[in-house]
Amino acid sequence: MYTIEKAPAKINLTLDVLYKRPDQYHEVEMVMTTVDLADRIEFFLLEEDKMEVTSENRFVPNDERNLAYRAAKLLKERYDVKQGVQIKIDKQIPVAAGLAGGSSDAAATLRGLNRLWKLNLTLDELAVLGAEVGSDVSFCVYNSTALAKGRGETIIELPPPPQCWVILAKPIQGVSTQSVYQSLQLDNIEHPDTDGMVHAIKQFDYQGVCSRLKNVLEVVTLPKNPEVEQIKQQMLHSGADAVLMSGSGPTVFGLVQQESRADRIYNSLRGFCEEVYVVRILGCRQRLD
Ligand code: ATP
Helix, strand or coil, rough: CCEEEEHHHHHHHEEEEEEEEECCCCEEEEEEEEEEEEEEEEEEEEEECCCCEEEEECCCCCCCHHHHHEEEEHHHCCCCCEEEEEEEECCCCCCCCCCHHEEEEEEEEHHHHHHHHCCEEEHHHHHHHCCCCCCCHHHHHHHCEEEEEEECCEEECCCCCCCCCCEEECCCCCHHHHHHHHCCCCCCCCCHHHHHHHHHHHHCCCHHHHHCEECCCHHHHHHHHHHHHHHHHHHHHHCCCCCEEECCCCEEEECCCCHHHHHHHHHHHEEEEEEEEEEEECCCCCCCC
8 A cells, every 4th residue: 555645845925933932932923835846755554563764865864853754653653553654755845945844744744644544634633743743744734825823833724825936046055943043033023014914815915925025034044144145136136026035044935927037037046056946836826807
């Protein structure tokens, strides 16, 4: 028995940090959406009580530190599953990039093993379990557009934003999410207009989405990674309607509505930046009127 799942990347349209909680987590508010750059994960049923994870990517651990492995272990223990699994990750999402690649692998593992092990859990139940693996895993279980609150695990689903092209560009050096949060000074934060972003999405207002892109973690990551600002400027210069760093970075994304402009930005970044992708937002609707 065998099954397969896609594990798509996410981008942050907003990222706000409200305060540090007594449990040391940061209370956040983030509007996130899912794009069609995805890892591909295969799950092979093992009759023996054994779990393995493999990936060809040298930055991804092939052991119990892998987030997909941790998700599988949690599901197995919680539901007393006697069967095992071999998990093969074909990594397409850049690692330590602010695109939630590891979290998405964990979420895809919960969905895939729910089928393979015939557990019949709902997505809501998987999202609650996912929060035990990592703060972004709950969002990734749904692969949608949502407002995430709490430490990221409280998900309020939104309609997808207006159709557009997303150009993703990742500088070579990865960024550690934990160290970015640790360096963030909570006084003097210029907060995003989260309610305005939610409203713009619900109103199908592309310009409203573009004008409200904001990520408070840029103040930490940009000074340490000058390439991030250079990529932002290059994208704007080549015609992007709006640009932002995703998550804790360093990946930058730009939004455009015309394919020809997406191509122009892509071409202007190749050579300048090692990893560049042109992708779509998942579940986008066309305006019908
Ligand atoms: P986020 O946006 O959720 O902060 P990220 O995109 O910045 O995450 P990841 O690609 O998820 O970062 O990787 C973060 C770290 O997690 C890496 O250093 C990597 O070693 C580890 N890791 C564990 N499992 C995985 C996995 N399946 N895929 C990628 N990284 C993984």
